[in-house]
Amino acid sequence: MANNLRRIWETDPEAKPKERKFSNDYVGRFRSGRLVGKQPEALNEWRVTTGDPTVADKVAVLFGGSPEEWDTDKEDNIEVLTASKSVEIVIDGSAAVDASMKKFGFGGLEHHCDGVVYLSDDDPKLVGEACGCPALLQDRKDRAKSGKGPKPSIDISFKLADAPELGKFRFNSGSWELVKTLHTIIEDIDTAGGADEDGKGGVPVRALLSIERVEYTTKAGRDVAYNKPAVKVTGAYEAAQPLADAA
Numbered sequence: 001m002a003n004n005l006r007r008i009w010e011t012d013p014e015a016k017p018k019e020r021k022f023s024n025d026y027v028g029r030f031r032s033g034r035l036v037g038k039q040p041e042a043l044n045e046w047r048v049t050t051g052d053p054t055v056a057d058k059v060a061v062l063f064g065g066s067p068e069e070w071d072t073d074k075e076d077n078i079e080v081l082t083a084s085k086s087v088e089i090v091i092d093g094s095a096a097v098d099a100s101m102k103k104f105g106f107g108g109l110e111h112h113c114d115g116v117v118y119l120s121d122d123d124p125k126l127v128g129e130a131c132g133c134p135a136l137l138q139d140r141k142d143r144a145k146s147g148k149g150p151k152p153s154i155d156i157s158f159k160l161a162d163a164p165e166l167g168k169f170r171f172n173s174g175s176w177e178l179v180k181t182l183h184t185i186i187e188d189i190d191t192a193g194g195a196d197e198d199g200k201g202g203v204p205v206r207a208l209l210s211i212e213r214v215e216y217t218t219k220a221g222r223d224v225a226y227n228k229p230a231v232k233v234t235g236a237y238e239a240a241q242p243l244a245d246a247a
C-alpha cells in the first residue's frame, strides 16, 4: 500500500494535521496511577507505558514487573507495573521541565495560564492578559477540584540513566505537592548543570524520580496518607556518581 494522499496537503498546508508529538519525541510515559474501572488508583511504584515492546522489556529488566497489554486507544498500549519507587533519570536542562495551569473541557484546552495571566488562548489578544484565577493557593485548589478552574500540569522529559539509548520518556503530573517544590527542582537542575541565569548552557544532570509516601495525623486525630511524586537532583551527568552516593 502507498499513501497517495500526501499531495492534498501541498495544496492546503493549513489543513495538514500536526505531527504526532508523542511518537516522535517520546518512547514512553512514567505514571504514578492507573484507572481501575472508572476509579483512579494511586500507585506506590512506577507504572511505565509504551508502544515499543523493546522499551517495555528493558524497563521490566531494569525496574521489575512484566510487560502486559492494557486497555487504551492510545499508542502506548503496553504497560509495566514496576517494583521501583525511585528511578535514576537524566534531565537535559531546566527547559525539560514544563509547568503551567490547564483546564480541559469537551472542546480541548479551555484555560491555559501561569496562575496569573493567559499563556495561550483561542483569542491571541488574551495572551499575557489577567486570567482571573484566584490569588490564594487554597482557592485555586478548590476551583480546580470543582472543575471550575485549571489545575497544575507539570511535564518532565528525561532519559533513563541506565539506558539513555532508549530515548526520551515523559512524566506528566497534576500534583500540587510537586508545584510546591518546582522552583527548587529547576534551580537545582541549573546549579548542578552549570547553566546561566536563563537556564541555558548547562550540561545534563542526574536525578531521582520517586513516588513518596506521605503519612501524618491531623490535630483532629485524622490519619492522612497519600503519595506524591518527587524529583531530587543528584549532580551533573558527566560526574558519573554511583546511585548509592546519591540516595
Ligand SMILES: [Zn+2]
Pocket: 101, 111, 112, 113, 114, 115, 116, 117, 131, 132, 133, 150
Ligand atoms: Zn488562570
